[in-house]
Amino acid sequence: MATPFTHLHRLLAMTTAVTRRWRPRSLLQLVLLAFLMVMLPLAVLMFQAGQALSELSRLADISARQAVEETRRARNLGALALEMERGARQYAVVEEASLLEIYAERVREFRQLLAQHALMLPDDPDVQALREQVDELARLPELPMEAFRQRLDDFLPFARHIEAMRQATGARIDARIDEIRVRAEVVQTRLWWQTAALVSASLLLMLLFTRLIIRPVRQLERRILGIGSGAQTGPTPAIQGPAELVSLDERLDWLASRLSELEEQKQQFLRHMSHELKTPLASVREGSSLLADGVAGELTPRQREILDLIDVSGGELQQLIEQLLDYNLLQHQQRFTPERLDIATIVKEVLAKHRLALLQKEMAVSCFDGPLVWQADRTAISRVLDNLISNAVAYGEDGGELEVRAHPRHDRLVVEVANSGEPIPPEDRPRLFEPFYQGRVRRKGALKGSGIGLSVAADCARLQHGRLELVDDPRLAVCFRLTLPRQVAVSDTPDEKRASAIEGADARS
Known part of the structure; x- marks a missing residue:
């Protein structure tokens, strides 16, 4: 035997x-x-x-x-x-x-x-x-x-x-x-x-032999996934295997370098375009402001109406340029700094930025009461709320409703921005957060949107290990839900953590 x-x-x-x-x-x-x-x-x-x-x-x-x-x-x-x-x-x-x-x-x-x-x-x-x-x-x-x-x-x-x-x-x-x-x-x-x-x-x-064949194939698969997701940053080890797979790995190296060059060119284009657009736009807005102040003489009501339209369109154009800058910045900056914030105060600050647009659309606004203290990145959460409220203003119905709700939990914070108006078609929902994607529902106003607002908002949510999603609301047509996990800052002391927990409990009550 x-x-x-x-x-x-x-x-x-x-x-x-x-x-x-x-x-x-x-x-x-x-x-x-x-x-x-x-x-x-x-x-x-x-x-x-x-x-x-x-x-x-x-x-x-x-x-x-x-x-x-x-x-x-x-x-x-x-x-x-x-x-x-x-x-x-x-x-x-x-x-x-x-x-x-x-x-x-x-x-x-x-x-x-x-x-x-x-x-x-x-x-x-x-x-x-x-x-x-x-x-x-x-x-x-x-x-x-x-x-x-x-x-x-x-x-x-x-x-x-x-x-x-x-x-x-x-x-x-x-x-x-x-x-x-x-x-x-x-x-x-x-x-x-x-x-x-x-x-x-x-x-x-x-x-x-299955391992000898499958191992380089799986390495190529991980390599392709890394190239597609953009997670590949450094050099990868060379594949040991048949000549065909080694040649394919070399072609993937070439493809990765080519994609990196194209990505760099895209980012450079966005930076240059945003800068070149902001300079003449600042001159246009400054000129409209001087005309509105009567530097060139008194304006007739018809002229002032046209000037207001120029000023509003200039503001919307500036907002689009800022969104492009935000998108470009998020592609390079993947870090965030959590700090203790009053979410209610940030929501009110963002609503104040859109006060004139909300008054012009005669939208009824309701917001939760504060204080609501949470660990979050100020810039990132402000961008999320700003894009969601701007989206509600752009696509909501005139004379409709806008609600901002918050539901703190033990391990997460849920913030919802909902508005009345035309619901988002089901065929647009899977691609709603893709960059530069514009659905079938058209923006209300003279200026067309860029299609990156929701993408920037979703990136800001992921930057904080949270998520942004479109959910169904029983009363309003469109409802976006932002979920943020509880973050503990390194500088927090036990007393500060205890105070944060007490404030969160007070907000829930």
């Missing part, structure tokens, strides 16, 4: 040595090598099984031939003994000399067959007795007739010994069959162990 495991150990050692010394240069070579190495133990198993079956077949054939020959010889010995007795008794009756010649011929044939049979049963007592008796019976023709007739009774023990010899022959044949059966069981057991060992070796080789 130790032999199959020894073969398995040698096979694994040989495979490891071959793998270390020679690596396939192509995926086709690796697959062909894997096929050959996996089939090798199975081929050895088939060869050994064929050898064992050939051996058993040969033993069975020899045993069958010997059994037939020995059985026929034993039967012939019995027939010759019967003819000898019949010839002797006939001679005792008719006293014809030709019968003695036939008798002597049968004795000679019997001796020859008995000598052959004695090779199979060398130590059998009945065979020895038959040899002695056939010598005595061969001397019968030399005796006088009276003595000849008296010795005819010697054929009775002679027949008994022949019958005993036939039984011994049958027992010998049965013993040989039992030996073949035992040998077959041993061979079968050996084949089972060899099958288990060699099939296990094939499975191990399959796992080994």
